[in-house]
Amino acid sequence: MPETIAFPRGISVAHRAFLLAAACLAAGAVFAASLPPTTPVKVHRTWMPEAYPSSYAIGFGSGLNFCFDPIRGNVIYAWAGDYVDLSATVNGKIPRDAVVRGTIFYRVLTESGFSTGSAHPEIRFRGFRLKNDVPEFEYDVDGIRVREAVRPSADGTGLVREFHITTPDRRMTYRGAELGKVQIESGPARWVGDQLELSGNSTVVFSVAIPRQ
Amino acid sequence: MISPRVHIRRAIAGLLLLSSGVRAQYRVETVTLPPAAESIELFAVAFSPEGDLYVANRLGEIWTANRNAENWRRFAYGLHEPLGMLVDSSRVAYVMQRPELTKVEDTDGDGIADTYTMVADNWGITGNYHEFPYGLRRDKEGNFVGALGLSSGGEKEYANAKLVRGDLAKGPVRHEQQWSVVPYRGWSFKVTPNGKFIPWAFGFRQPAGIGMSPDGEFFSIDTQGDWVASSGLIHQQQGKFYGHPASMRWLPGGMPAIASDDELAEKKTPFSVMLPHGAVGISPGEPVWDTTAGKFGPFAGQVFIGDFSNLVSRVFLEKVDGEYQGAAFPFLRSKLLHMGNMRMAFSPDGVLYIGQASWGSGQGLQRIVWDGKPPVDIHSINLRDHGFLVRFTSPMNRVAGADPRSYRIKRFRYIYHPQYGSPRIDQVPVQIRNIKLSADGREALMDLAEMEPGFVYEFQMEDLAADDGRLLTNPTGFYTVNRLLNGKRFTGPYTRPMYTVNPAEANQIDLVAGKKTYQTYCMACHMENGRGNGVSADFVGDKNRLAKSDVELIRSIRRGFENEKASMPPFGAVLSESDLQNVLAYIRDAFDPLRRLGR
Numbered sequence: 049m050p051e052t053i054a055f056p057r058g059i060s061v062a063h064r065a066f067l068l069a070a071a072c073l074a075a076g077a078v079f080a081a082s083l084p085p086t087t088p089v090k091v092h093r094t095w096m097p098e099a100y101p102s103s104y105a106i107g108f109g110s111g112l113n114f115c116f117d118p119i120r121g122n123v124i125y126a127w128a129g130d131y132v133d134l135s136a137t138v139n140g141k142i143p144r145d146a147v148v149r150g151t152i153f154y155r156v157l158t159e160s161g162f163s164t165g166s167a168h169p170e171i172r173f174r175g176f177r178l179k180n181d182v183p184e185f186e187y188d189v190d191g192i193r194v195r196e197a198v199r200p201s202a203d204g205t206g207l208v209r210e211f212h213i214t215t216p217d218r219r220m221t222y223r224g225a226e227l228g229k230v231q232i233e234s235g236p237a238r239w240v241g242d243q244l245e246l247s248g249n250s251t252v253v254f255s256v257a258i259p260r261q
Numbered sequence: 262m263i264s265p266r267v268h269i270r271r272a273i274a275g276l277l278l279l280s281s282g283v284r285a286q287y288r289v290e291t292v293t294l295p296p297a298a299e300s301i302e303l304f305a306v307a308f309s310p311e312g313d314l315y316v317a318n319r320l321g322e323i324w325t326a327n328r329n330a331e332n333w334r335r336f337a338y339g340l341h342e343p344l345g346m347l348v349d350s351s352r353v354a355y356v357m358q359r360p361e362l363t364k365v366e367d368t369d370g371d372g373i374a375d376t377y378t379m380v381a382d383n384w385g386i387t388g389n390y391h392e393f394p395y396g397l398r399r400d401k402e403g404n405f406v407g408a409l410g411l412s413s414g415g416e417k418e419y420a421n422a423k424l425v426r427g428d429l430a431k432g433p434v435r436h437e438q439q440w441s442v443v444p445y446r447g448w449s450f451k452v453t454p455n456g457k458f459i460p461w462a463f464g465f466r467q468p469a470g471i472g473m474s475p476d477g478e479f480f481s482i483d484t485q486g487d488w489v490a491s492s493g494l495i496h497q498q499q500g501k502f503y504g505h506p507a508s509m510r511w512l513p514g515g516m517p518a519i520a521s522d523d524e525l526a527e528k529k530t531p532f533s534v535m536l537p538h539g540a541v542g543i544s545p546g547e548p549v550w551d552t553t554a555g556k557f558g559p560f561a562g563q564v565f566i567g568d569f570s571n572l573v574s575r576v577f578l579e580k581v582d583g584e585y586q587g588a589a590f591p592f593l594r595s596k597l598l599h600m601g602n603m604r605m606a607f608s609p610d611g612v613l614y615i616g617q618a619s620w621g622s623g624q625g626l627q628r629i630v631w632d633g634k635p636p637v638d639i640h641s642i643n644l645r646d647h648g649f650l651v652r653f654t655s656p657m658n659r660v661a662g663a664d665p666r667s668y669r670i671k672r673f674r675y676i677y678h679p680q681y682g683s684p685r686i687d688q689v690p691v692q693i694r695n696i697k698l699s700a701d702g703r704e705a706l707m708d709l710a711e712m713e714p715g716f717v718y719e720f721q722m723e724d725l726a727a728d729d730g731r732l733l734t735n736p737t738g739f740y741t742v743n744r745l746l747n748g749k750r751f752t753g754p755y756t757r758p759m760y761t762v763n764p765a766e767a768n769q770i771d772l773v774a775g776k777k778t779y780q781t782y783c784m785a786c787h788m789e790n791g792r793g794n795g796v797s798a799d800f801v802g803d804k805n806r807l808a809k810s811d812v813e814l815i816r817s818i819r820r821g822f823e824n825e826k827a828s829m830p831p832f833g834a835v836l837s838e839s840d841l842q843n844v845l846a847y848i849r850d851a852f853d854p855l856r857r858l859g860r
Contacts (some may be wrong), residue, residue: 091339093321093358100424101388102341102360118360119426138300138319141620141828142390175363175378176339 089181094137097145098157099124104176105146106183107131112200112207112260113150118173121160121187123198126207126258127152153260154207161224164190192220206259214251221245222254229257285734286558286636289597292614292626295333298324302624303616305346305356305604312609315354316616316626317343323354323365323374328608330626337365337374345396345407345471345604357396357407360386360426362452383458384409384450385427385443389418392446395468400451401477406461406497408449408468408481411439411507434516435506435525436679438487439466447508449481449497463512464503464529468495469603470566472548474578482545482566485538486830490675490683492545493532493741494564494576496585501530504677526677526755533585534576535675535717535741538682538835539781541589542568546603548576549613556611558631559640559654567602567615570785571595573629577641582748588642588740599623600794622796637727640703642720642740646747648693648709649740651720655727656702663705665693667724670709672716672742677755680834681821686758691718702728715751717741771839775847778840782832783848791852797829800852807853814848815841 088109096103100119107113114126129150136144163169174186174193184197195212210233213220222244224230230244235252237244246252294301298318305317312328321340326333337354345357352367354374361382365374386392389412396407412418419431419442427443434441441447449468451459465481466489472480479497483489488505495503502509506525510516519525536542546567551560564576575592578585601619608614613629640652651668661667673688692710699706720738727733744750779787786797793799798806807814818841821831836844 093339093341095388100426101386134320138302173379175376177376179375
């Protein structure tokens with residue numbers, strides 16, 4: 049039962065203290081059975097260093113972590129080690145950035161590498177999903193929906209970003225900072241110079257590895 | 262006139278109530294939150310249609326329990342300061358978080374949300390801590406309603422701002438202290454079920470609580486500060502301006518040319534009900550309607566509003582000449598009520614749950630439970646042609662209830678200006694010409710010597726007691742007369758007093774008045790015993806606090822301060838010079854033993 053601290057009149061202070069302690073013990077016994085979080089993936093949306101407000105900190109239990117910036121539509125850095133220290137974000141009235149607790153091994157403070165040809169692609173965050181411990185982000189680039197899942201690599205040495213895109217009747221290009229590590233999984237995509245071109249009216253799946261240096 | 266006997270009875274009753282943590286017939290219970298929760302600073306509280314309890318915390322988790330707050334489990338996480346929540350079912354909730362309105366969904370039915378879909382994000386964010394998003398309610402058409410707080414920090418905060426969502430407009434528009442530097446800060450909005458964002462009304466500072474009446478009408482509060490004389494409850498009407506000019510830059514034509522503050526004031530729609538600062542809170546939160554059909558006592562249909570201080574207040578609304586106005590009352594002020602009572606919801610059993618967060622000085626989940634017995638309280642105050650009809654929850658003593666000396670009434674109003682808050686101005690006592698108590702002792706109809714629109718009428722009824730001798734639990738009420746029944750409205754002046762103050766009266770030190778000022782403005786944070794609430798100054802335990810000179814202390818009260826750990830609003834615009842002198846004299850007299858001994 050929840051603790052009740054409204055005492056009847058006429059009860060002494062000592063009696064109150066005893067009742068309060070008993071109530072706390074009873075409450076503790078009940079909440080020892082509370083269900084803890086079941087996923088090892090840590091997710092917080094908060095103030096992250098070098099990121100737009102309300103960016104994601106994601107931590108895999110393996111010690112790999114990354115920051116996804118929903119306004120840039122991009123994984124802007126990844127680090128190895130502990131997760132983030134969030135205490136500065138909730139300390140008193142004026143929050144400060146969370147503190148990354150590890151060694152950053154990847155850092156690209158740019159917008160998404162996708163383009164449909166416009167000088168300044170319009171990026172709009174659409175949502176987040178967490179299925180089977182794999183975080184997946186959805187965002188639009190000039191109106192074309194991008195689904196991006198991020199997971200630890202099979203050998204556990206880095207991260208893999210997997211993109212899933214269905215294009216309308218116009219093509220789309222990708223110029224990431226990790227072009228040497230792109231793998232086309234399915235769909236019509238080809239290299240044009242240093243850009244990966246995705247055909248119009250098609251579904252393309254490709255992945256980009258972010259190895260730990 | 263109050264007899265010494267009544268004073269003694271009231272003091273004893275007050276001590277008993279404070280020590281027991283109950284307000285006669287209402288008790289405060291503290292609910293233990295799950296130890297696994299990452300934070301117990303609660304930013305939202307709601308019940309699902311099935312009657313399950315949901316709370317959201319500062320670190321972005323949503324936890325759920327049964328209607329008795331048992332068997333907790335985590336439903337969702339990864340949200341950024343979710344300040345409002347609607348729960349549609351055990352699988353779907355909608356959340357107002359800092360960057361967006363989000364649909365939170367458990368698609369596979371395993372009890373844990375897995376999909377977070379952005380519904381609307383059509384406002385700017387700079388990361389400023391004061392850019393709170395407020396909500397969340399639905400109107401009759403199924404639209405979501407919410408509002409957006411202004412930013413703080415001034416030039417320094419935005420000098421190098423780069424990582425900003427939305428168009429960044431630097432600088433104030435009209436001497437304001439809180440700014441609207443990105444779109445729709447200071448606006449309320451609606452979002453249609455398919456995600457269309459509709460800016461609704463503007464002129465808000467920190468509309469920290471959104472409410473929806475049982476009739477589906479959109480209300481919010483706004484919070485005392487620059488351009489906001491005192492907090493109040495607002496009926497939100499589309500396209501209306503509610504007083505803070507910062508938001509006007511996002512009007513379709515941009516900031517309009519306005520020659521004077523008086524001209525601006527004429528564009529302002531008055532708050533439906535003022536919540537006079539100090540007496541009815543210091544910073545109100547979410548207004549919730551008592552829809553319990555009597556399970557919470559005799560106030561069905563009225564509005565309960567939590568406060569940043571250890572207070573829950575109550576508002577009675579009525580329509581006069583087509584517009585809402587009404588009366589505000591303190592409802593429950595208890596030492597056992599935590600600080601930060603910003604979010605509330607009624608359980609299906611008629612228990613009022615309160616989610617608490619106050620930047621470290623108060624947090625958790627408490628609930629207020631009615632014991633089923635009728636309280637002795639003011640039920641409501643209605644406007645009448647020549648005065649008011651005061652209703653009580655229990656029959657009043659027939660002699661005292663019919664005696665005009667049992668009622669003290671005065672009226673006051675506020676200045677509209679850019680400064681932080683406003684002192685009460687044009688405050689005058691109002692004579693009762695005639696009073697008639699109904700045969701059942703529950704209604705007092707009073708004719709007053711004068712009725713003026715644009716004033717708050719304050720009622721004090723300390724002498725009144727019920728038939729069985731019980732005193733009114735709360736003897737104070739404040740009726741906001743925006744309009745008289747004949748439609749007459751206040752036409753100014755809005756930016757200056759109408760009556761002058763006698764300076765000779767202002768220079769007399771008055772400890773009684775100082776104590777009243779302390780109780781009104783200071784006690785919520787510094788506590789009745791002067792020892793503070795853990796964050797604010799402890800006048801008794803910290804010998805350095807009152808070791809400062811009168812000049813330094815008056816300066817602190819006048820200017821206020823803000824740092825990472827605590828803040829105190831500036832009272833220079835709220836308190837007159839004599840108020841400042843009187844309250845300092847009272848603080849020294851009550852809490853400074855050296856001064857009290859005359860050393």
